[in-house]
Amino acid sequence: MTTVWSGTALAEAIEAFAPGSVESSAGTDVWLKPESISVVCEGLKTRSEFKFDLLSSLTAVDYIDHFEVVYHLTSLPMNASAVLKSRVGLGRSDAFISSVVPIWRGADYQEREVWDLMGIRFDGHPNHKRIMLWEGFPGHPLRKDYVTYDQSIAAGAPDPDTESGAVESGNGDE
Amino acid sequence: MAIKTQPVTVNLGPQHPSTHGVFRMRVMFDGEEIVDVEPIFGYLHRGSEKLAEERTYTQIVTLTDRMDYVSSMLNNHAYILTVEKLAGIEPSPRGVWLRMIASELQRIASHLVATGFLIQDLGALGTPLIYAMRERENILDLFEMICGARITNSYLRPGGVFMDAPEEFWPALDRGLDDIVRTIDDLETYLSGNEIIFSRTKGTAVLTPEQLINASITGPMLRASGVDWDLRHRAPYDYYDKVTFERILHTASDNYARYWVRVQEMRESVKIVKQCIEQIEPGPVRPSFDDVPRLIRPPAGDAYVGIEGSKGELGFYLVSDGGISPYRMHVRASSLINLTLLRDMLIGGQFGDLFVTFGSVDLNMGEVDR
Amino acid sequence: MGESLIANSLWRNIYCVLAGDSSVCADNGYSAGFLPADMAWLAFILTAAAIIGLWVNGILGGVIVLIWGERRLFGRFQSRTGPNRWGPWGTLTSVADAVKTMFKEDVVPKDADRILFNLAPIMIAAPALLVFSVIPFGIGTYVADLNVGVLFIMAITSLTTLAVLTAAWSSGNRIAILSALRSVALLISYEIPMALAVVGVIMLAGSMSLGDIIAAQGVPFILVQPLGFFVFFLAAMAEMARAPFDLTEAESELAAGYLNDYASMKFGLFFLAEFMAEISTSAIVTTLFLGGWRGFDPIPSHFWFGAKLIAVLFVIIWFRMTLPRLRVDQVLKFAWKGLFELTMINIVVTAILIAIWPQPTTGELWIMAAINWPVAIISIYLVSKLLGTPSYDKPQPDADAPVYPVASASIPASSVYSAESTTTSAPEGGN
Numbered sequence: 014m015t016t017v018w019s020g021t022a023l024a025e026a027i028e029a030f031a032p033g034s035v036e037s038s039a040g041t042d043v044w045l046k047p048e049s050i051s052v053v054c055e056g057l058k059t060r061s062e063f064k065f066d067l068l069s070s071l072t073a074v075d076y077i078d079h080f081e082v083v084y085h086l087t088s089l090p091m092n093a094s095a096v097l098k099s100r101v102g103l104g105r106s107d108a109f110i111s112s113v114v115p116i117w118r119g120a121d122y123q124e125r126e127v128w129d130l131m132g133i134r135f136d137g138h139p140n141h142k143r144i145m146l147w148e149g150f151p152g153h154p155l156r157k158d159y160v161t162y163d164q165s166i167a168a169g170a171p172d173p174d175t176e177s178g179a180v181e182s183g184n185g186d187e
Numbered sequence: 188m189a190i191k192t193q194p195v196t197v198n199l200g201p202q203h204p205s206t207h208g209v210f211r212m213r214v215m216f217d218g219e220e221i222v223d224v225e226p227i228f229g230y231l232h233r234g235s236e237k238l239a240e241e242r243t244y245t246q247i248v249t250l251t252d253r254m255d256y257v258s259s260m261l262n263n264h265a266y267i268l269t270v271e272k273l274a275g276i277e278p279s280p281r282g283v284w285l286r287m288i289a290s291e292l293q294r295i296a297s298h299l300v301a302t303g304f305l306i307q308d309l310g311a312l313g314t315p316l317i318y319a320m321r322e323r324e325n326i327l328d329l330f331e332m333i334c335g336a337r338i339t340n341s342y343l344r345p346g347g348v349f350m351d352a353p354e355e356f357w358p359a360l361d362r363g364l365d366d367i368v369r370t371i372d373d374l375e376t377y378l379s380g381n382e383i384i385f386s387r388t389k390g391t392a393v394l395t396p397e398q399l400i401n402a403s404i405t406g407p408m409l410r411a412s413g414v415d416w417d418l419r420h421r422a423p424y425d426y427y428d429k430v431t432f433e434r435i436l437h438t439a440s441d442n443y444a445r446y447w448v449r450v451q452e453m454r455e456s457v458k459i460v461k462q463c464i465e466q467i468e469p470g471p472v473r474p475s476f477d478d479v480p481r482l483i484r485p486p487a488g489d490a491y492v493g494i495e496g497s498k499g500e501l502g503f504y505l506v507s508d509g510g511i512s513p514y515r516m517h518v519r520a521s522s523l524i525n526l527t528l529l530r531d532m533l534i535g536g537q538f539g540d541l542f543v544t545f546g547s548v549d550l551n552m553g554e555v556d557r
Numbered sequence: 558m559g560e561s562l563i564a565n566s567l568w569r570n571i572y573c574v575l576a577g578d579s580s581v582c583a584d585n586g587y588s589a590g591f592l593p594a595d596m597a598w599l600a601f602i603l604t605a606a607a608i609i610g611l612w613v614n615g616i617l618g619g620v621i622v623l624i625w626g627e628r629r630l631f632g633r634f635q636s637r638t639g640p641n642r643w644g645p646w647g648t649l650t651s652v653a654d655a656v657k658t659m660f661k662e663d664v665v666p667k668d669a670d671r672i673l674f675n676l677a678p679i680m681i682a683a684p685a686l687l688v689f690s691v692i693p694f695g696i697g698t699y700v701a702d703l704n705v706g707v708l709f710i711m712a713i714t715s716l717t718t719l720a721v722l723t724a725a726w727s728s729g730n731r732i733a734i735l736s737a738l739r740s741v742a743l744l745i746s747y748e749i750p751m752a753l754a755v756v757g758v759i760m761l762a763g764s765m766s767l768g769d770i771i772a773a774q775g776v777p778f779i780l781v782q783p784l785g786f787f788v789f790f791l792a793a794m795a796e797m798a799r800a801p802f803d804l805t806e807a808e809s810e811l812a813a814g815y816l817n818d819y820a821s822m823k824f825g826l827f828f829l830a831e832f833m834a835e836i837s838t839s840a841i842v843t844t845l846f847l848g849g850w851r852g853f854d855p856i857p858s859h860f861w862f863g864a865k866l867i868a869v870l871f872v873i874i875w876f877r878m879t880l881p882r883l884r885v886d887q888v889l890k891f892a893w894k895g896l897f898e899l900t901m902i903n904i905v906v907t908a909i910l911i912a913i914w915p916q917p918t919t920g921e922l923w924i925m926a927a928i929n930w931p932v933a934i935i936s937i938y939l940v941s942k943l944l945g946t947p948s949y950d951k952p953q954p955d956a957d958a959p960v961y962p963v964a965s966a967s968i969p970a971s972s973v974y975s976a977e978s979t980t981t982s983a984p985e986g987g988n
Contacts, residue, residue: 015422016967019974026972041974064966068403069493072517074506083504085491085519089400089414092421092964096491119403121527130236145229145556155237197732219885310803310882317635383801383881385946396961413960421964438954447952539804539884 015087017041018095026063030056036100045099047082047110051137053097054116057086064090068117071124073131075157079103080133082110101133109134130155194222201230205308205542208552212545216538224533226526231556239516244270244483245344247516251503252339254518255554257300258497260286260293260330262554263343268424269492269503270345274485279474282347283425284467288360289333289342291456291463295367296326297497298449298456301549302374305446308542309387315377322370325363332356345483347473360464364457371453378446388443392532392544395440402527406499407448408548412440418495430462442540442547449549482511491519498522498549522554566697571607576600608700616689620832624651627832627874634878658825666818668729677727678819678826681720684713685833691767692840695850695859699768706767707759710841711752714796717834718744724827725815737815739885740805744796746889750896751792757785757907758845761917761925771849775919779846780926783933784903786846788896793838794873795888797831801880802888839869895940902936 020038027043028035034049045053057065065086074081084097102108112135113120124135125144132153135141143150152159194217201209209230215223235254239247251266252259264286271278303319327337333352334342342348378384396412409416413436419427420434432455437444473479485507493502502519525548532544562568576597592600625640625648632639640647665674688710690700703709718741725737759765761781762773770778779786795802805814816827843849843865852861883891906929914921954960 016972017974018968018972022972022974062968066400067405069500070491070502070504070517070519072504072519074489074515074517083489085493085502085504089416090962090964091966091968093968094422117403118398118401119524119527121402122523126523145232147229154234195731195735306881310801311880312631312878314635314878317637321636381881382941382945383883386887387881387884389946389949400961413954415954415959415961415963436954436960437952438960439949439952444952537884537886539886 014092016091016093018093020096023095027053027056030060042096042098045097047099047101050097050099050113051111051116054084054113057095057097058116063095064088065093065095066090068113068119068123069094071113071120071127073127073133075131075155077157078105080108080131082127082133084113107134108132109136111135112137114138129153132156192217199541206545207304207550208555210550210552210555212541214533214538214541219537219539221533221536221538221541224530226529228526228552228555231552233557235557236516236518240512240514243511244274244485244513245481247513248343249339249341251518252341253553254520254557255297255496255498255501255522255551256338257551258293258297259338259340260289260342261297261494261496261501263341264290264425265492265494265496265501266503267343267345268494269490269505270483270485272492273488273490273505273507274345274479274483276346276474276479276483278425279347279471280426281351281468281470282472284463285333285348285352285472286343287425287427287430288460288463288467289330289340289348291459292326292329294497295453295456296323298453299323299326299370301449301497301546302378302446305543305546306374306377306384308546309384315374318370318373322367325366329356329360329363332359344473346479347471349473351472357464360460364460367453367457371450371457375450378443378450385443387540387543388446388547389439389441391442391536391540392547393439393441394528394532398528398531399440403524404499404528406496406521406525407445407452408499408525410435411437411444411448413438418493418500422493424492424494426463426466427459429466430459432456432458442543445547445549484509484511493519496521498551498554499525518554518557520554520557522550522552526550526555565699565702567608567699568604572600572604575603612689612700613686616686616833616836617829619836620829621651621655623832623836623870624654626870630871630874631878634875655825658828659822661821663821663823664818666729669818670727670729673723673727674818675823677720677724678823678830680723681717681830682826682833684716684720685830685837687713688837689833689840692837692844693767693771693849694840694862695857698859702766702768704764704766707755707765707770707845711748711755714834714837715748717796717830718748721815724819728815728818730818733815733817736805740798740815743798743802743804743885743888746892747792747795747802747896750788750892750900751796753897753900753904754785754789754792755845756900757782757903760904760907760911761922763916767844767849770845771851774848774851776922776926777846777848777851781922781929782846782903782907783930784899784936785907786842787933787937788899788903789846790842792892792896793842794876795892797834797838799835799873799877801876801882803877803882804885804888835870835873836866839866839873842869891944895944899936899940902932906932 018041020040020042024035024038024043027045031049031052034045034053036044036046038044057063065088067087067089068084069087070083070085072083074083079100080102082099082101086095086097088094099110101110110133112124114124114135115137121138121140122144124138125140125142127133128135128141129143129145130153142148146154194215196213196215199206199212199214201211203210206212209228211227211230213225213227214221233253235250239250242250248263248266251262254262267286270276299319299322303316306315307313330340331337333356334340334350342350394412396409396414399409399412400414405416415434415436417434418424435448435451435455437448487507487509489504489506491502491504493500495501499521500519501521504515504517504519505513506515508514529545529548532548533541536544575591628650629639629647640650643649643653665671691703691706691709693699693702721737721740721744725733758770758778761778762770764770798805816824819827843862847865847869850858850862852858910925910928911917914925917925
């Protein structure tokens with residue numbers, strides 16, 4: 014059965030080799046400072062007490078006033094799993110974090126997807142392009158404040174597809 | 188004296204008979220040797236993760252069907268397990284056995300598609316493919332018996348499944364399992380004795396276990412390189428610890444190994460289904476609506492559950508804010524991550540191996556793009 | 558008129574019905590024909606036209622039947638019916654196909670070289686038809702029995718290479734030329750084993766004329782020359798670009814082979830030429846190795862030829878439906894390292910046998926067969942060892958020597974998450 018690392022134990026162990034990198038921990042989660050992600054992940058992958066060699070999942074969540082990048086790690090030699098989180102883009106400012114592609118190659122497409130849909134930049138990514146949507150797509154759709162063209166027409170904003178920008182009556186009573 | 192040659196770039200466009208789904212590759216090759224590959228996808232992106240934020244937890248089951256559309260039951264299974272972990276729901280035993288049967292049958296169907304299309308891409312003009320598809324039709328008929336739909340099933344619900352299997356399902360299942368074993372024997376005879384398949388698939392696109400694990404690749408691709416990692420063994424969910432089945436491993440890690448692993452896994456799935464049939468007990472297939480309401484409101488928090496899908500670790504990450512819809516849903520799509528090493532597998536190889544290698548990764552564009 | 562024309566009984570029959578009192582016909586027991594004696598030249602022309610018309614229409618009719626038959630066989634191999642809509646058992650399907658092909662728009666690409674573009678389909682269809690002129694379909698049923706018949710066949714079938722290259726070049730399409738070069742490599746590589754495989758047959762028969770070869774087959778040469786048959790059959794399938802050698806119509810730059818830019822009836826001609834090549838290959842195999850129209854007496858010779866032809870066609874279609882295709886480098890390797898060596902062995906052994914027994918009688922042919930079969934089996938086995946893919950040493954890893962350490966260690970118990978051990982530091986920034 015896969016054993017799950019407890020957040021406090023993992024936080025202590027991380028502080029042991031990378032002091033000052035942990036913000037907080039609770040339950041199974043550890044919150045790290047964004048600037049220390051590379052150092053911590055490198056340690057988690059190579060150090061013998063962790064050996065997290067498989068990055069199961071890399072994703073991001075939009076919590077209105079900040080973003081949170083979530084890493085799910087698995088260790089095959091120890092049959093263990095852990096969760097790392099990191100808060101970026103506080104105040105919805107420029108959200109960026111260093112890329113873990115040099116550490117785990119499997120982060121490649123997942124980080125591109127987070128950039129594409131959530132708008133978090135990954136510094137150091139070898140191929141930092143959109144993956145699902147085309148280059149030139151306006152906005153990052155998975156964000157909570159993303160408004161589609163349809164909705165902006167209904168709200169009265171000019172439709173960029175029509176020349177005169179005429180407003181058509183949307184759904185519902187206007 | 189070396190002849191000056193010029194590399195040629197070819198666009199194997201989104202519509203192509205040999206790419207399984209809408210997938211585009213820009214291939215640069217020099218004579219017969221592939222020099223560079225750039226995969227481009229996103230043609231099937233439907234915004235499932237965004238749509239999930241506006242649907243109730245039960246309605247999302249229909250969204251998950253359509254992601255990896257050849258393994259709907261497995262997608263449902265992964266999602267429902269995550270919902271149960273998030274909401275702390277205790278599933279009913281009979282529902283668990285039924286969904287295990289459904290998942291394993293779905294795994295067989297998915298592997299039949301993969302194997303059939305391998306041999307088709309190798310050029311056998313459809314004959315073995317028809318045999319594999321004919322068997323898959325039997326499995327889809329069984330699904331129709333259980334839940335009314337063949338492909339996008341939406342069979343699972345939080346706590347179990349939504350409908351019990353009818354009386355005629357169990358004898359049909361017994362007959363179906365024997366037919367499946369016969370078809371697997373046929374396909375295996377084809378694979379294990381045909382020199383042309385050997386020469387086309389053995390030794391091509393070899394990957395090391397370290398490369399695969401570093402690229403987060405799991406599933407038959409990883410087991411074809413000898414790494415004994417199967418989430419049904421290592422992190423058993425549902426009642427997988429109450430059934431016994433073998434570990435299918437192969438050390439060669441080439442195209443042939445990946446197909447061999449899939450064919451053998453089908454046999455193991457048949458064994459699992461037989462053991463489930465023996466151990467299933469009568470009872471309710473889902474908790475009553477007093478215990479688990481129709482509209483679930485899980486407590487605030489998040490959960491990630493990964494199951495062994497047909498292509499690797501299929502995981503769902505759900506964040507709840509206490510409402511009837513999830514705050515965020517993320518799918519750990521095994522096909523997308525299995526694509527990571529496509530370029531490494533193809534570069535340096537021959538053009539004739541391109542579609543064979545691509546097929547051995549066993550992608551499903553519905554899952555890659557979501 | 559030449560001797561050979563008179564010897565051709567088909568010619569004689571038609572001519573003498575038409576011609577007047579000609580000395581030729583009178584000698585052979587014909588009375589006066591339809592035309593007056595001084596219009597013998599008209600009889601000549603009419604007979605020639607009749608035979609040509611008979612041949613061409615016969616071949617095209619055979620192609621029509623073959624297209625239907627092949628598609629129905631495909632269906633049966635795949636546990637489905639095959640075409641059964643048009644006509645009884647779908648027999649008119651080919652007619653529907655032909656009508657459809659004729660009505661499509663004939664597109665010529667802008668960059669194409671028009672003269673060559675229009676010439677290429679003719680270049681490929683004409684030799685395919687021409688091959689049939691030397692093949693005897695029954696006793697006395699042939700157009701011409703050249704004394705270099707086999708050489709003629711080999712030479713004419715080589716013209717396909719030129720046609721393929723012309724088609725690709727004139728399309729003005731870079732990808733088409735690449736695909737055509739691959740196809741030309743295939744065709745050239747397999748011509749040599751194909752021609753050399755027939756050398757044994759020629760040595761046994763003592764002549765290159767197809768009529769003489771049939772006459773010499775007291776024992777069908779498939780039994781006397783198993784290696785020759787094996788090599789010739791495979792090389793001929795490769796020359797037709799049929800599975801397992803059909804890399805040209807395969808995924809290689811798919812939908813952009815050398816035929817890509819051809820539409821409508823020009824494509825129809827390529828298509829027809831492929832099927833004509835199939836029938837002609839089967840006919841050649843039947844003539845050279847299966848004894849042609851030889852059979853047992855009460856049943857006419859045309860029937861024997863037809864039955865053998867259909868049997869060979871069935872085997873060719875069976876191969877196509879079952880086997881996957883080889884990659885181009887494997888195909889070329891097979892030709893040069895496999896088939897070529899087998900033909901050399903065949904020629905040496907046959908030469909030795911002919912030196913012992915020149916002009917072999919039927920009994921001596923049986924002895925040659927008994928010698929040739931073990932030689933064939935052993936040499937094919939040795940070549941397969943040379944070319945085959947080696948099997949894996951140890952496909953499954955040992956249980957105690959894993960490829961990668963999995964679950965070999967465990968994390969200390971204090972690190973394990975348990976529901977009671979929640980801490981007081983709550984996450985900031987709520988959901």
